[in-house]
Amino acid sequence: MIVTVLVVSNLQSPKYIMKAYRLHSPYTLKLDEMDVLPVGEHCVKLKNLMCGITSTDVAAYEGKLDVKYPIIPVRQCVGFVSEVGAEVTGLQRGKRIITSPHASCHKCKACKESRFFDCEKPALFGVGEDGFLSDFSVVSVDDVYIIPDRIKDEEAIFIEHVAKSLKAISRMNIEKGDQVVIMGATVEGIILAQVAMYYQAVPIVVDIHEDLLSLAQKAGVYFTVNAVNDDVCKKILSLTGGHMADACAYLVGSGLPVQSICDYTKYKGRVAMIGRADEAELNLNINALLDKNIDLHTVVDCGKHYSSAINLLANRTVTVDTLYDGIYSFAEIPSVFEELSNSADTHLKKTLIKM
Numbered sequence: 001m002i003v004t005v006l007v008v009s010n011l012q013s014p015k016y017i018m019k020a021y022r023l024h025s026p027y028t029l030k031l032d033e034m035d036v037l038p039v040g041e042h043c044v045k046l047k048n049l050m051c052g053i054t055s056t057d058v059a060a061y062e063g064k065l066d067v068k069y070p071i072i073p074v075r076q077c078v079g080f081v082s083e084v085g086a087e088v089t090g091l092q093r094g095k096r097i098i099t100s101p102h103a104s105c106h107k108c109k110a111c112k113e114s115r116f117f118d119c120e121k122p123a124l125f126g127v128g129e130d131g132f133l134s135d136f137s138v139v140s141v142d143d144v145y146i147i148p149d150r151i152k153d154e155e156a157i158f159i160e161h162v163a164k165s166l167k168a169i170s171r172m173n174i175e176k177g178d179q180v181v182i183m184g185a186t187v188e189g190i191i192l193a194q195v196a197m198y199y200q201a202v203p204i205v206v207d208i209h210e211d212l213l214s215l216a217q218k219a220g221v222y223f224t225v226n227a228v229n230d231d232v233c234k235k236i237l238s239l240t241g242g243h244m245a246d247a248c249a250y251l252v253g254s255g256l257p258v259q260s261i262c263d264y265t266k267y268k269g270r271v272a273m274i275g276r277a278d279e280a281e282l283n284l285n286i287n288a289l290l291d292k293n294i295d296l297h298t299v300v301d302c303g304k305h306y307s308s309a310i311n312l313l314a315n316r317t318v319t320v321d322t323l324y325d326g327i328y329s330f331a332e333i334p335s336v337f338e339e340l341s342n343s344a345d346t347h348l349k350k351t352l353i354k355m
Contacts, residue, residue, distance in 0.1 A: 020134030021333050022070040026063025027341070029073075029334050037138040041087040044144060046079035046097065046137045050327075052157035053351040055253055056276065058340045060127055067127055074353075075101040075125035077132035078147065078156045088141045098156050098310075100143040102301065103129040116142040117304045133333060135355070145306050148314050154327060154352055155313055158191065158320040162309035163302035164274065165192040168249055169199055170305075171297040172270040176200040178246040181236060181264045184254025185212035185224070187323050187350055188274060192249055193221045194318045204239055206232055206264075208255060215322050227256060233263050240266070249274055252282065262288035274299045324350040 018036045021029055039045045051074045060067050077099045084091060091097075102122030104111050110118035123129040130137075147156050165188060174180060178201040182189050185207035193203035193216060204223040205216045213224040225235050236244060244266040250258060252275030261271050261284075271294055273282075289296055302309070312318045328336050333353060340351060 018135040020072050022072050023061060023067065024070045027061065029061065029337055031334075032070075034134075036136050039083050039085050039138055040140075041085045042141055043085045043138050044081050044088060044091060044097075044141050045083035046077070046099075046132075046139065046144075047082045048077055048079040048132050048134060048137055048355040049096075050078045050153040050157060050355060051132050051353045052076035052324075053336065053340065053353065056124070057126055057131075058337065061337050062341055065127055071126065072130040072133055073126040074131040074133045075099075075127075076157050076160060077125075077137065078153045079132075079137065079355075082136070085141070091141060091144070091146070096147045096149075096153075096156075097144040098147050098159050098306075099125070099132065099137075099139060100145070100302075100306070101125060101160050102143070104140060104142055106140070106142075111142075114142075115304075117302065117306070122301070133353070133355075145310060147310065150314050151310070153354075154324065155320055157350065157352060158187070158318075158323065159306065159309050159313060160302055161188045161191045162195065162312055162318050163305040164188060164299060165195040166305035166308055166312075167301070167303045168192060168272045168274050168297075168299045169195055169201075170303075171299055172247040172249065172272050174199050174201045174247060178202070179204060179240050181206060181245040181248040182251070183207075183249065183256045183260065183264070184251030185209065185216045186251050186254055187320075189249075189251045189254065190216050190219050190221070190323060191318055191320070192251075192274070194219055195312070197221075198312065198317050204236060204245065206256065218322060219319065232260070236264050243267075245269060247271065251275060258282050258284050259288070262292060262294065265292065265294055268293045268295075270295045270297065272297045272299050276300055324352050327352045327354050329353075330355055 017033050022032050057074050081095045104116040104119040105121040108120035125131040180196050180203050182205045196203045206225045208227045247270040248261045248265040249272045
């Protein structure tokens with residue numbers, strides 16, 4: 001993108017203008033010219049390189065989330081550091097980074113103890129804080145992670161999903177040999193299956209889309225179940241030797257019936273609900289969980305797993321080459337959002353924007 005320099009007078013410093021797409025109201029996405037923000041002492045300025053659009057971004061575009069307009073959308077961004085604040089150490093200009101999906105509050109107990117990944121009041125970029133559909137962004141140095149050269153921009157966009165999968169594996173206490181039903185062959189579902197295999201567990205991916213189950217198979221998943229054509233309980237019972245799965249991960253947005261987590265999980269098994277409900281409420285009758293003494297966990301953020309996620313991508317333990325539809329230009333952003341808003345399958349594959 002082009003940054004315009006306006007010389008106000010011979011006595012003033014030049015004023016830098018950046019271009020940013022901002023949501024002014026539901027379905028109203030405009031390209032605005034804005035002053036480039038100053039860089040605070042503990043902040044870095046990023047030249048944004050690539051963004052990834054999620055179902056949450058589409059929900060914000062459609063006005064289904066509590067967004068304070070106007071706002072720059074999108075939370076996933078790869079960029080390089082163009083300027084550092086006076087108090088920033090260990091991060092130099094030119095370094096390529098990935099941003100956290102949340103802005104730390106820097107006020108809660110966790111932040112004061114430098115555990116920014118455990119922030120109690122994080123603001124989601126693109127919803128509660130300006131996101132990254134712009135030339136430049138300014139963020140706290142505590143909310144960025146350095147990317148090694150071997151990870152391409154389009155791969156780095158998936159780091160959040162890998163980190164969230166690692167947290168899910170940790171919350172479910174997955175061990176070698178565990179059989180894990182993954183409800184949803186979404187981007188995160190397929191990545192979670194790869195992470196489970198890394199821990200020598202056995203993933204069983206369930207979905208209603210045969211093409212996405214094929215993607216899971218290409219990623220190395222041996223057991224897949226088509227929820228339209230197969231008797232899911234019967235097949236899982238067969239694959240698990242008659243006792244059902246040790247653990248079950250439900251991907252919010254998969255379109256599968258949430259109550260089925262109780263049917264697919266064995267007595268005293270573990271369940272993780274992964275993601276946020278951007279639109280409709282999720283309703284679950286917990287009596288079946290109580291009857292089977294199932295442990296229920298929620299996974300809505302990445303926790304402390306970003307660095308480990310970067311390593312898994314760098315070592316090609318997790319591959320994401322088949323998980324995005326295409327790479328679009330900055331000028332195509334309005335039409336991309338319009339198309340995604342009209343699609344029923346915005347959560348299935350990733351849409352990437354080259355800035």
